[in-house]
Amino acid sequence: MKNLLLHRVGPRGHADHGWLDTWRTFSSGNNSDPDRMHFGALRVLNDDTVGPGMGFGTHAQVIEAEDVQVMSSGTGITHSERARDHDKPVHFRQIWAIPRESNVAPRYDQMTLPAGPDDALRTIISPDPNASGLWMHQDAWFLLGHFVGPVHFTYAPQRAGNGVYTFLIEGEASVAGQELQRRDGLGIQGEEAIDIQMGSHGGQLLLIDVPMDLN
Template identity: 35%
Template sequence: MMELRRAQDRGHADHGWLNSWHSFSFADYYDPKHVQFRALRVINDDTVEPGRGFGTHGHRDMEIVSYVLNGALAHKDSMGNGSVIHPGNVQRMSAGTGVQHSEFNPSQTEKVHFLQIWFLPNAAGINPSYEEKYFSDEEKRGRLRLIASPDGADGSVKIHADAKMFAVLLDGNEQVEHPLAQDRYVYVHVARGDVALNDTPLHAGDGAMLAGGERVMLAQGRNAEVMVFELT
């Protein structure tokens, strides 16, 4: 059975410099029915105003993936990493025993729109680490491109969590199907555009949860960018 999580039902926080939508409980938003889905703990859909951002703050024992949709996001951390990521870049930070970092919009004119995704790690107390890779639109066009996985398969970033993360771009007659074993689960998040999941229309910000053995078919996309999470 598919359970829908419509965009307007998510948590919302507007701080002026930051407009954030929470698919799961986060900060001051708490929904006991939507704390996490398997190892998937956070999907924050964030838009940050020009020249603003998150000051230095700490994390521990969490796998954090940032995925930029529009604009640019600058990152600095206590491991000595510093970079600016753009659409196509996937950034992974394993907080482990503890890390400090900051994220901000380096542009003075353009907003940055990105997804911040957290996974619960499969082991606590690991050494903090960082990784960043680029995946072109061509790699995601009309097919599920693996971008994060426990073993770094197919050139994906490596996360220390029982999860795989795919990205796909769909427009027009393109369609993709993802086989799902009985002991696996899927969370689908529409980052932008419109798409049909198993013939059910989804729009930007919508999510859906499916259990093992169910069909996972994405089609009828209109400028759609979709994240698919396979979980144990």
């Protein structure tokens, strides 16, 4: 049976720490909502903006526009985030997934996506270290599409028992019969093929294909 979990942009959790302005799809910190704790292995999906020249520092690894970075904290890792430019903020999405195993070796990996629209979904993260893109310690797939027009397609989960969380970064779309606006999210379970129709002006869509059973 199809099961939908709709997260509109408005009720997202929000915190402004001065140096960090964050909008949270799922509950964290003082923002507690039992209906927004997680979607299967997907635990955090934040829209973060770090103020110009602000953050907290440790290393100097730079993430440019269109970059994707994967981090496995594993047995322990030191991490920092800082806006490199002192005259403009940096905006990015921070996403956490619950791993399938604990105490793995800590690691970073990073890639740059091709610039411009491609009118198709591109796998950017998967469980396979030998596949193109990045990999992670979970049976999860992250796909990103940048569309210029009203593209229509279907998506099938990569693995039996997985659910799919769609996050509309930009534009308008209809996903599994639900009309989505910019920054809306929709979790879908029990669907073999998910119908997706991008709006007349296209947009940018993130699909997160994750295990629903964490046992």
